[in-house]
Amino acid sequence: MTQSTEQAGSIARKNWLLSAPALVVLTLAAAGPLMIMVVYSFLTPGEYGNVTWQFSLNGWRGILLTEDIFEPGTYALADAHLTILLRSLKLSLMTTLITALVGFPTAWFIATKPVKTRILWLFLITIPFWTNLLIRTFAINEVIRNDGILNSLLIWAGAISAPIQILYTDTAVFIGMTYVYLPFMVLPIFAAIDRFDMRLLEAGYDLYASRGQVLRRVILPIVKPGIIAGSILVFIPSIGAYVIPRILGGGKNLMVGNLIDLQFGQGRNWPLGAALGMTLLIIVMIALVFYTRLTNRGAARG
Amino acid sequence: MADRSFSASRLPGFSTIATIVFVVLYAPIVTLVIYSFNEGKTVSAWEGFSLRWYQQAWSNDIVQEAALRSLTIATCAMLIATTVATMAALGTTRTGPFRGKSLISAMINQPLMVPDIVTAISLLIFVAAIKVATGYQGLLYLILAHSAFCIPFAYLPIKARLESMDLSLENAAADLYASPWQAFRRVTLPLLAPAIMAGGMLAFVISLDDVVITTFVKSGGQDTLPTYMLGQLRRGTEPDVNAISTVLLALTVVLLSLFFLLTRKRN
Amino acid sequence: MPNKIAVEARNAVKVFGQGASTHSALSDVSVSIRQGEFFTLLGPSGCGKTTLLRLIAGFETPTSGQILLDGADITNLPPNKRAVNTVFQSYALFPHLTVAQNIGFGLQMQGRPKAEVKATVAEMLALVKLQAMADRKTSQLSGGQQQRVALARALAPKPKVLLLDEPLSALDAKLRKDMQIELKRLQMETGITFIFVTHDQEEALTMSDRIAVMSAGQIQQMGTPRDIYTRPANRFVASFIGETNFLPGLTVPGGVQLDCGATVAVDGQYGAAKVTLAIRPEQVRLQAADSPGAIPATITNWVYFGTDTHCHLVLADGSALVARLQSPAMGEAGLEIGANVAISFAPGAAQVLQD
Numbered sequence A: 001m002t003q004s005t006e007q008a009g010s011i012a013r014k015n016w017l018l019s020a021p022a023l024v025v026l027t028l029a030a031a032g033p034l035m036i037m038v039v040y041s042f043l044t045p046g047e048y049g050n051v052t053w054q055f056s057l058n059g060w061r062g063i064l065l066t067e068d069i070f071e072p073g074t075y076a077l078a079d080a081h082l083t084i085l086l087r088s089l090k091l092s093l094m095t096t097l098i099t100a101l102v103g104f105p106t107a108w109f110i111a112t113k114p115v116k117t118r119i120l121w122l123f124l125i126t127i128p129f130w131t132n133l134l135i136r137t138f139a140i141n142e143v144i145r146n147d148g149i150l151n152s153l154l155i156w157a158g159a160i161s162a163p164i165q166i167l168y169t170d171t172a173v174f175i176g177m178t179y180v181y182l183p184f185m186v187l188p189i190f191a192a193i194d195r196f197d198m199r200l201l202e203a204g205y206d207l208y209a210s211r212g213q214v215l216r217r218v219i220l221p222i223v224k225p226g227i228i229a230g231s232i233l234v235f236i237p238s239i240g241a242y243v244i245p246r247i248l249g250g251g252k253n254l255m256v257g258n259l260i261d262l263q264f265g266q267g268r269n270w271p272l273g274a275a276l277g278m279t280l281l282i283i284v285m286i287a288l289v290f291y292t293r294l295t296n297r298g299a300a301r302g
Numbered sequence B: 001m002a003d004r005s006f007s008a009s010r011l012p013g014f015s016t017i018a019t020i021v022f023v024v025l026y027a028p029i030v031t032l033v034i035y036s037f038n039e040g041k042t043v044s045a046w047e048g049f050s051l052r053w054y055q056q057a058w059s060n061d062i063v064q065e066a067a068l069r070s071l072t073i074a075t076c077a078m079l080i081a082t083t084v085a086t087m088a089a090l091g092t093t094r095t096g097p098f099r100g101k102s103l104i105s106a107m108i109n110q111p112l113m114v115p116d117i118v119t120a121i122s123l124l125i126f127v128a129a130i131k132v133a134t135g136y137q138g139l140l141y142l143i144l145a146h147s148a149f150c151i152p153f154a155y156l157p158i159k160a161r162l163e164s165m166d167l168s169l170e171n172a173a174a175d176l177y178a179s180p181w182q183a184f185r186r187v188t189l190p191l192l193a194p195a196i197m198a199g200g201m202l203a204f205v206i207s208l209d210d211v212v213i214t215t216f217v218k219s220g221g222q223d224t225l226p227t228y229m230l231g232q233l234r235r236g237t238e239p240d241v242n243a244i245s246t247v248l249l250a251l252t253v254v255l256l257s258l259f260f261l262l263t264r265k266r267n
Numbered sequence C: 001m002p003n004k005i006a007v008e009a010r011n012a013v014k015v016f017g018q019g020a021s022t023h024s025a026l027s028d029v030s031v032s033i034r035q036g037e038f039f040t041l042l043g044p045s046g047c048g049k050t051t052l053l054r055l056i057a058g059f060e061t062p063t064s065g066q067i068l069l070d071g072a073d074i075t076n077l078p079p080n081k082r083a084v085n086t087v088f089q090s091y092a093l094f095p096h097l098t099v100a101q102n103i104g105f106g107l108q109m110q111g112r113p114k115a116e117v118k119a120t121v122a123e124m125l126a127l128v129k130l131q132a133m134a135d136r137k138t139s140q141l142s143g144g145q146q147q148r149v150a151l152a153r154a155l156a157p158k159p160k161v162l163l164l165d166e167p168l169s170a171l172d173a174k175l176r177k178d179m180q181i182e183l184k185r186l187q188m189e190t191g192i193t194f195i196f197v198t199h200d201q202e203e204a205l206t207m208s209d210r211i212a213v214m215s216a217g218q219i220q221q222m223g224t225p226r227d228i229y230t231r232p233a234n235r236f237v238a239s240f241i242g243e244t245n246f247l248p249g250l251t252v253p254g255g256v257q258l259d260c261g262a263t264v265a266v267d268g269q270y271g272a273a274k275v276t277l278a279i280r281p282e283q284v285r286l287q288a289a290d291s292p293g294a295i296p297a298t299i300t301n302w303v304y305f306g307t308d309t310h311c312h313l314v315l316a317d318g319s320a321l322v323a324r325l326q327s328p329a330m331g332e333a334g335l336e337i338g339a340n341v342a343i344s345f346a347p348g349a350a351q352v353l354q355d
Helices: A003-040 A079-111 A115-130 A133-144 A149-157 A170-194 A199-206 A211-239 A243-248 A256-264 A270-301 B014-035 B052-059 B061-092 B101-113 B116-134 B140-163 B167-175 B180-209 B212-217 B225-234 B240-263 C049-057 C099-109 C114-127 C143-155 C173-190 C201-207 C225-230 C235-240
Strands: A065-067 A075-077 C005-016 C023-034 C038-042 C064-069 C084-087 C161-165 C193-198 C210-215 C218-223 C245-252 C255-258 C263-265 C274-279 C284-287 C295-304 C308-315 C320-326 C340-345 C351-353
Touching: A003 A270, A003 B061, A003 B101, A003 B116, A003 B140, A079 A115, A079 A170, A079 A211, A079 A256, A079 B014, A115 A170, A115 B014, A115 B240, A133 A149, A133 A170, A133 A243, A133 B014, A133 B225, A133 B240, A149 B014, A170 A211, A170 A243, A170 B014, A199 A211, A211 A270, A243 A256, A243 B225, A256 A270, A256 B116, A270 B116, B014 B240, B052 B061, B052 B240, B061 B101, B061 B140, B061 B180, B061 B225, B101 B140, B116 B140, B116 B212, B140 B180, B140 B212, B167 B180, B167 C084, B167 C099, B180 B225, B180 B240, B212 B225, B225 B240, C005 C049, C005 C193, C023 C049, C023 C193, C023 C210, C023 C218, C038 C049, C038 C201, C049 C084, C049 C161, C049 C193, C084 C143, C099 C114, C099 C143, C114 C143, C143 C173, C173 C193, C173 C201, C193 C201, C201 C225, C210 C225, C210 C235, C218 C225, C218 C235, C235 C245, C235 C274, C235 C351, C245 C320, C255 C274, C284 C320
Parallel strands: C038 C193, C038 C210, C084 C161, C161 C193
Antiparallel strands: A065 A075, C005 C023, C005 C064, C210 C218, C245 C255, C245 C274, C255 C263, C274 C351, C284 C340, C295 C308, C295 C340, C308 C320
8 A cells, every 4th residue: 555545644634524414404304304204205294283104106106196085096297286396386486587697787887996986886785795685575575566666656756556466476585586686696606707817809890790799709718607697596596586575476376486385384384395305405406407517518519 | 967978888778778677677666664663564555653563573472583593593594504604725726637527516506506585395205214213303404404505605705705816925934934733823824714704694694584494494483583484474464573574674785785895896 | 074974865765645646756766965054956847856856855755765953863753753854935924923923933932941932033033134125924024035934934944955946946146145145144143954946047057155066856867056057968958957058969989979980089988879069158169260179150140149149050961050159349240141160069069978
């Protein structure tokens, strides 16, 4: 055995020891419970909530199928659940798209400011990022509710005579998510633009490119990893949104997060809740794989 | 006459969009802050300057209890998360590949990849089982849960700082007869300190802000400020939520300023 | 001059990487460095000189082989237990400490009493002439000043051996020359053994007592600057140090017959084989076209360098060489391109290389 292998062994041991406390905490309160949740998705709901230890696939079946109560064994499509799943996908994809479209110019704006003022703008975009989700949801609530700012302004200006009902619609949830998650998109894009060499733009213009071409052929390909990172940071919380649809959607426009909540409350179907949670995880993982492929493809070509 | 000089980095329309974004981002928050000082209850009418909602919140026992609980959990979670994250960062940065390194990185970053609600219910299940077994109903569940999801947030700035630190500094210390512990204490730690504090503050804020996981893990009556506010919002708005929000916002601004100062690049 | 050996490497081998991708940085290197010597490891980047230095300092352990300090085996000793100190290429000054605190660091780690630390720091500051900067943070200093702090910090614990890893590479030309003189003076004053790593052969020639020329993980030649310059052992050393002309030929009794037909007398016996004759440009003499015993050549170009003029020539067989002449006082009359001349070599200057 050469010395270097021994050394490598003791270095690995030291690193594992250093990482151990973090791993213990994470296993107890992050990774471990997730495993337990997987197990619970294959159990049977208990009488008063919780579970009985009996294997069943009903948790998973219940995601999209309802069993006919008069004819056990026949299944029909659970329209309500399907609607909720589709709504969640639709809203989170739309949010990701809009925040990207709006977030990119914002990030560009901050990154091209002179160094002295740039830190101030960065500070301004970071404050919402750190502000409590609840406060920001509440703030947007104050804007779009019937006696809120938007309606009051429009009525005062004479544009409308009665308040527009925005709250408790899909639109309200969409507005809320876009508002809350926008800083999550801006910051990674800013980081990518910050690293971008502005002299490449001069090279592009020197070679007869128009502004549009420079944007499409020079800036976007190089900044793409930042956009992808931002998209992940927006998509993950928005597909699992719970607070925003609860406050802004009322009891009607449920997303998957609220549906899960229901199973652990009134619905008393923990296995179904666990299966739905797993579904969210699977959707997130698919999105992550998809996004990493996008980054790698860009890197290979670039 | 408009300035016609060419600027390579100017993209038409972007500044306009950005300005609108900033206005739209802040208008609701600013309104909320202003109306927390409103004598009246709603935002549709301004009834004069008043501190009554602050007084009401301050004298509300439940609010005080919730605030105290939030601060306790956040402080404990910050201390635990920052300590273990620092150790983990030391173990995973500036070291060549070793067996299991990617597993450790994956586990540390895992809370960031999972939506709140999923973590929340998985913890609910786990805690419910333990409650049945031990009967313990105290704050430890919340502290443990918060510590876990705060770890990646504390880890990130510390790892970033460690990666940009010149390894030759520790080599120089060893060359000058410092034992590994002395080198750590006299060279690595002082240089890492600002990043550790920044990570701690990030962990503190994240813990303070959490509403979803806390809602699902807490036992009855164990409200934190965010869960209290959530409850209030469901009943229709009480302006004391405005006041509490403004205080939290002020706290965020203070902590964020400190964070920026600590992570500012030195020339 | 004491001949005691200060540092020795015996059959040192260093291989990096594992499994499929390994990189051999040092292959069986043995070297003995004498006490009080200014010893230089010279070579191009990647030759292994820095690796060897790091083995002596203790930041790497050899894959096989031994490192000895004053006769004691220190191969497996960690760096903080070796009485060896390093001046790093990037200086590695502690940014959170002042100049004085940096210099005193090693002494503090050794547990010396405060008074002693203070006195030694003052002594070092005077030695490198930085007394005024004692309480400044190192980031406020210029490159040259930082270099001197790094030097003072490494000298303060009075090590047996001082290792210098390309310490002058970040300095501009003028400062570099000044520091070379400074370092040489310091070494002679303190009497500490200096092991100096550089890729600059001029630097090595001017400062060293002995040089080890390295390439591809091995020592190509070890000797005094004069030895290495006048008697290069192989083609690599001949071309790395200074400039050399290489002329192909065959050994014949009494000398070497060049491809152009002329025979050059050389010392020593070599088997009848293809060899290369190495001759320095300044050893090439220019003579009139039909001078007896001289080799016919044609001028193809000349370049004016101020004190020297380089004259490019070609021999009958097409071999090219360069002659370095002192610039003629009256201009380049006689150095017309295409002119036929003859060349001869200073006696004993030509080297036979068998590789």
